[in-house]
Amino acid sequence: MSETVAVTGAAGFIGRWVVAELLDRGHTVYGLDDFSNGSERNIEEFRDNEAFHINEGDVRSRSDISQLFEHGVDKCVHLAAEIDVQESLEDPEAHFESNVIGTQNVLEVCRRTNTRLGLVGTCMVYDMTDSKVGINETHPTKPASPYAGSKLAAEDLAEGYSHGYDLPITILRPFNTYGPYQKTGMAGGVVSIFTSRDIRGDALKIFGDGTQTRDLLYATDCARFIVEGTFSDETIGEVINAGTGTDVSINELAELIATDGTEITHVEHHHPQSEVQKLLCDPSKANEILDWEPEVTLEEGVSRLRKWLREREDMSG
Known part of the structure; x- marks a missing residue:
């Protein structure tokens, strides 16, 4: 069944692969990107596709997100983020504003419209000091940079919305994607x-x-994981990792x-x-719930x- 999906960070590296996956599956995509990290070149090939629409805008602006949701959005994939560990050490505020306030804005619009949300997190939230074995979702978190801290704060907010408002949310943590x-x-x-x-x-x-x-995950495998994790009813309220193992x-x-x-x-x-x-990564949960494995x-x-x-x-x- 064709659905309408909002994708924040649609012109970013992973974002453009998620857009490609959604379009391949016959969905309509409304993308948002401020092009600070994403690029026009990344989404060039979708320009002539009638099912793809891109808005230039910023997740730090709630009105930009609200505009995106005016198209009867069924689901949202939230990818927009500041993602540079070193830059976060030099400018922690920018990471806080994009990753925490930006996510808060997305959550509010999803709550208002009761929209299913796939929140894309990062493996960098985990405690890396003692990972002798594959990291699963019960592994302790210990952010080692303002970047990781802001991403974990965004996840915690989402969990609060999930429990507090019964909003259907899944937190997706892909490992190193290339x-x-x-x-x-x-x-x-x-x-x-x-x-x-x-x-x-x-x-x-x-x-x-x-x-x-x-643990290096190829882009198409990552995009498939994000789309399937966002669409599946089985994943609501869950945190799920993806890697090759x-x-x-x-x-x-x-x-x-x-x-x-x-x-x-x-x-x-x-x-x-x-x-x-x-x-x-220990990707066994993604395999069990989604029957997902890297190809x-x-x-x-x-x-x-x-x-x-x-x-x-x-x-x-």
């Missing part, structure tokens, strides 16, 4: 940075000793991505206090990303 449309500069993810550097013939620079690990060290990742002639170097970490040594292997994901980056370079070159 793929096409992710930024390749320092604000990007390690897979995108390494792949981009390899294509250019630049050295892959590993911060620290490279033994730190990540396998972690890879940054050294192993560099070896996988580097082609002949590409140098791999180790450099001193520029902010070691925010480095997480082990990040591994794209790391090798396949890197191959797709490399192809996309090459095509983009050819077009701009």
Whole structure:
């Protein structure tokens, strides 16, 4: 059945994949983005799709969100957020305003319209100091930056609305997501940075000793998880993680991505206090409730990303 879905942060990296997934499933999408982090290029291919509409606006403005909901919205996926750990240490207020006040605004409009909400959180809310095994949803939280703190505060607010107003809400926590449309500069993810550097013939620079690990989730798998988690009745009131259940060290990742002639170097970490040594998801709850599991292997994901980056370079070159 076709539904109308509001997506905040629709022009961001994960946002555009969520939009693509929703359109593929035959839904109508009303997106909101202020284009501070998202980009016009990310949503270019949807421009001619009659089922896609984008509003330029800010989640910090309740009237911008209200406008989005004037179209008989059935469900909302809330992705808009400030997401840079280092920037949050330098400008915590911006993260508070977007991530906490922005979420409060979305919650209020959802409450007023009784709209089902999928709130996209982050694995960074978990206590990373003792994660020897895969992190499941009962793992203790311990935000290590204003970014993580603001995201956890947003989740707590949502839980308050869920219990206090019986608002149908699901909190979705994907682990490290990578793929096409992710930024390749320092604000990007390690897979995108390494792949981009390899294509250019630049050295892959590993911060620290490279033994730190990540659970890397491909963008389409992440988008499928977010859409299914938002649409399922079984997930209402739940917190659900998504990852592959396998972690890879940054050294192993560099070896996988580097082609002949590409140098791999180790450099001193520029902010070691925010480095997480082990990040591994236990995705069994998503599998049990949603029958969701990742479909794209790391090798396949890197191959797709490399192809996309090459095509983009050819077009701009």
